[in-house]
Amino acid sequence: MNRLQVNGFSMSYEKWGEGENTLLLIHGNLGSKQWWNLVKEELASHFTVYMVDLRGCGQSEKPTDGYSVPQYGEDVVSFIKQMGISHFSLVGHSMGGVIAMDVASKIPDQVDKLILLNPAPADGFVTSEDKYQIIEQYSTNRELLKSALTAVVPKGAHTPLFLDLVEDAWNSTHTAIPNAQSLGTIDYSEWAATFAKPTLLLFGEQDVLISLEDMKRTIECFKDGKLITHPGVGHSPQVEDPEWFVRETLEFLLTKK
Template identity: 30%
Template sequence: MSGPQPPGPTATRPKASATPNLRPVSDTEVRVEYHTIHGYRRAYRIAGSGPALLLIHGIGDNSSTWNEIIPMLAQHYTVIAPDLLGHGRSDKPRADYSVPAFANGMRDLLVVLGINKVTVVGHSLGGGVAMQFCYQFPRFAERLVLVAAGGVTREVNPALRLATLPVVNEILTLLRIPGVMPAVRTATSALVSLPHVPFVPRSISPKNALNDHEDLVRVLGDLADPHASAAFLRTLRAVVDWRGQAVTMLDRCYLTERLPVLFIWGEKDTVIPYEHALIGHAAIPHSELVPFPNAGHFPFHDDPERFVQVVTGFLERTDPVDFDPQNWRELMSTGGVRPEEFVGDEETVEAVLDAIEDERSAT
């Protein structure tokens, strides 16, 4: 069955889902379970019953980031939220932390769980993993939801570029010194609470630059563990270098032709700018885009109930795609990026073309 009809060139704001109750209910049990796959222990949260949703977290984070929304989604769906290898309660070996390897891990876990069809929801790095999963294992993918996703274009917060430098490993060791993390939290809170200075653009004010400070400090605190920090650096260097993101999706976005795709993005995201949402939406003409005007990089934390309404509404009004190997073969044989089908204003379309050219010419 085909995906949803194109919503047009502008960002769409779907009506709230008709689901009667999206608040967590007291008898919703979220379990943390483990499976050993290829010799490594994999942790994941699981709850609910019904069609399967796979929630993939971002770099340095873990599946607990979804805690607010899992009980709401689990009222109508089976929710699986893994800790990526090297993250959370999963093992942290010296291993392959590339985006394709993470996608393999998601496939392997689903096979072990006996699940062969999922809607994939990916946040930040998890968005890049979700896109790669749909590319590598299209038979598993029913829909794709990208939340402030990495892997659209090369641009990324400069702090992540700096974090790829060799000296950062020594800097991260400072987090293990007693008192350092409390000092970081105090200093960050003080910067955020500073009043706005007249004549200073709000775009460079400390409060705006640290819009997601609570979540970012939380992630930073987890990196005090030496195994976690080593896995973080291996993961980061697999996807980002000093020039920005090294892996993008624009050259293969045409393969989503029949796959329902939803972008959810905070307009105040300082980690991966909102402009990436516009570029991704333009490059996938049938996709939907729902902006969260007052949210940063974690829209499901800023407004969890609206986030769940948007996701469940998308699930209810779209049909899961059935993989068609003949269509896939035709797309890969004769397909490719089709600029004439891009949606959006002239500036956005030009940004898509520039990003594709940058990707093809990079060395």
């Protein structure tokens, strides 16, 4: 396991492959770098792949504060600078999608291409008060948490990997409330209109959290954006249909533009 001191905490990360071009993968809310386990080796046959555990998640340290989209973005930018990565493409899943937007907004000249995988909408995602009451129970009710994760990985909930994803989520429930609060305050839609790099939005149409209309609205913000949907999966295509995710990702990244 690799570690790097980033903004006052120890960040856990993995590096796969030795490709000429770099690909950075960012997980979502209550996630970890394990969410990329089914796709990392295939991607690493073409790229140098980095997967990070965001602060408080996975095997990274758990600071008492800093759980917001802009701070996660700052942490990733610090990681990129310390690792000496000059140019890279970026993939962000769910909340990781808007974290990827934040990173790209901070260092746009270093980003080659951007992939958003069932991302939170560019103009934010407001959590209703009744949902907060449920989220607050995640830290004490493991079965409730497992049920919530099953809803966002509907085609992958019976795999061995899923049990590891539940374990990582259980150990990062302290991030859930501040993450939800942060998602309700962000807005990258105006920035997206200034971002000139190729951007791909991949969306599993069975998503129970985010609508296709949200995704159409998000990709329309980008100057050079493209939307591809998969009718057979939900919120987490990289777990539910990893072959589809890899195929679409490689086709986009390996096409010279």
